[in-house]
Amino acid sequence: MSNGAAAHASELVAVAAERRWAWIVGAIIAVIVVMMVVTGLHWASMPPSRVETIDAKTLHLRGEFVESNLGTTLAPDGKVTARLVAQQYSFVPQCIVVPEGMPVTFRATATDVIHGFVVGTTNANTMVIPGFVATFTTTFPKSGEHLMPCHEYCGTGHEAMWARVQVLPRDEFLARARSGERLSCVAR
Numbered sequence: 001m002s003n004g005a006a007a008h009a010s011e012l013v014a015v016a017a018e019r020r021w022a023w024i025v026g027a028i029i030a031v032i033v034v035m036m037v038v039t040g041l042h043w044a045s046m047p048p049s050r051v052e053t054i055d056a057k058t059l060h061l062r063g064e065f066v067e068s069n070l071g072t073t074l075a076p077d078g079k080v081t082a083r084l085v086a087q088q089y090s091f092v093p094q095c096i097v098v099p100e101g102m103p104v105t106f107r108a109t110a111t112d113v114i115h116g117f118v119v120g121t122t123n124a125n126t127m128v129i130p131g132f133v134a135t136f137t138t139t140f141p142k143s144g145e146h147l148m149p150c151h152e153y154c155g156t157g158h159e160a161m162w163a164r165v166q167v168l169p170r171d172e173f174l175a176r177a178r179s180g181e182r183l184s185c186v187a188r
């Protein structure tokens with residue numbers, strides 16, 4: 001075999017390898033695009049068009065996030081909404097009550113810097129950014145209590161920023177929610 005033929009053969013190997021990698025990379029990109037579409041449509045994760053803003057300076061004074069409106073409510077149509085505010089270094093309310101086996105919509109915002117929270121080992125997980133309302137809906141399959149730590153570094157007190165989430169059996173929650181007040185499990 002001449003030198004020229006050997007060079008040609010190795011070039012063919014290289015081209016085949018590059019083509020193989022091009023297919024692999026193309027497949028990875030396709031999987032990621034499909035994941036984005038599925039999570040966006042099926043899980044209703046927030047695309048930019050659904051960004052909801054709020055004036056962080058007015059949170060304690062008026063509107064949806066005044067203190068008397070924080071906690072969990074049961075609307076007449078059966079929808080459960082848990083509203084909370086994150087601030088350095090606590091959540092209000094400090095203990096959140098939700099029902100077992102019913103969809104719960106969380107609505108949260110921050111007064112000062114970026115915070116976040118995750119509820120135990122569930123899929124309830126969001127960032128909380130001042131000026132924006134973070135919202136997601138999830139269902140807790142089992143009753144019990146979860147810890148809810150802040151998971152965005154927000155300053156020197158970050159690791160002490162926790163709340164608790166009590167998942168009540170459905171009947172117990174409905175009995176307590178019937179009074180119409182904003183529920184929480186903060187000890188009084």
Ligand code: CUA
Pocket residue numbers: 086087088089114115116150151152153154155157158159161
């Ligand atoms: Cu709030 Cu970390």
